[in-house]
Amino acid sequence: MKTASNNHDELGKCFVQHLSAMTSDILPKQIDRLWQDIVTRYGEPQRAYHTLNHIEQLLVQFENIKHYLAEPHITALALYYHDVIYDPTRSDNELKSADFATDALSPYLSPEQCQQIYALIMMTANHQIDESIDSVKYSDAAYLLDMDLSILGAPWPTYKQYAKAIRQEYAHVADDNYRDGRTAVLQGLLAHPKLYLTDHYYNQLETQARDNINHELTLLAAL
Known part of the structure; x- marks a missing residue:
């Protein structure tokens, strides 16, 4: 290793x-x-x-x-x-x-x-x-x-670590403000017809990425 x-x-x-x-x-x-x-x-x-x-x-x-x-x-x-x-x-x-x-x-x-x-x-x-x-x-x-953007389509445990690291980088932002800002970013991503522009990444990661984003949105809404 x-x-x-x-x-x-x-x-x-x-x-x-x-x-x-x-x-x-x-x-x-x-x-x-x-x-x-x-x-x-x-x-x-x-x-x-x-x-x-x-x-x-x-x-x-x-x-x-x-x-x-x-x-x-x-x-x-x-x-x-x-x-x-x-x-x-x-x-x-x-x-x-x-x-x-x-x-x-x-x-x-x-x-x-x-x-x-x-x-x-x-x-x-x-x-x-x-x-x-x-x-x-x-x-x-x-x-x-x-x-x-490939991290968005990683397996959920990896994505969860990514989301945690992003929150850590924004430690200066209060929870409510972070929830609102992050939610807006994620909803903006979901609004794209396709997250991935190439067939290579779209075929491999698009479905998982949208599932991950929706999962994070659910967790943010519960804060």
Whole structure:
């Protein structure tokens, strides 16, 4: 069984591989500095769900679907950076994360590559895809967004731990306010015709995700 540190070592190695595949104009010590910045951010004390364990879970899934992606290295880097800035008291975390990624990577990647990563991260704010992008980029974005929401379709015990971790991140919010806010978020998710945009995730997780959300709504209503 892997320890957390081993998992994070593997995450670091994968980060090196993806970034190195996109540019030869970067030194190992520069990649290591970028990775250590990511580790520091995801290790902040206000996080309970949005940690490196979340990124590890996404990268495990990425390995299973990367053959569907047109630009897997771009998508992988977007996964690494999409929650790099996370303050539960703010509503601009995705924007701040996208800016952080661009600032960190722009010395090494092309403007187009940085813009693609920026755009992918920004789509995680409302989990909607910019309809103006071409079909290839649309498909990659759909997989990234589905991976990010895959926790919703996990077995109930795993989902329950996720919901508990989210509550922990919002410990500064009173119970009544949290119940109301979380209920609105979950009801908003249920209002989508489809939670998952790709057939791969829709077929596997849609039914379980809706069951989980309804179960959490029932528990919230009892508070």
